[in-house]
Amino acid sequence: MLRSYVVAEEGGRFHFGMRDGDRLRDAFSVDSAMEEEEACERFLRYKIAERFQTHAERSVVLDAGARLRPLTADLIVRACARSGM
DSSP states (O other): OOTTEEEEEETTEEEEEEEETTEEEEEEEEETTSOHHHHHHHHHHHHHHTTTOOOTTOEEEOOTTOEEEEOOHHHHHHHHHHHTO
């Protein structure tokens, strides 16, 4: 379900979404002053509340220097463990 999602860090924010060229679709963004696990926890709570519906209209255009990495099972497990989900 979340296999095609990535995490981008840029401009003081974490962005979660599906990569589509220079943008993320079904995007969710949070302040990167928090740890990545907390940001992921918030993203997961959002997806659960939305019943994992995809919202293609929610997009974020990424800067060329954005750090992109896959949303891994390890990050999801750490986020869930931290929150007791």
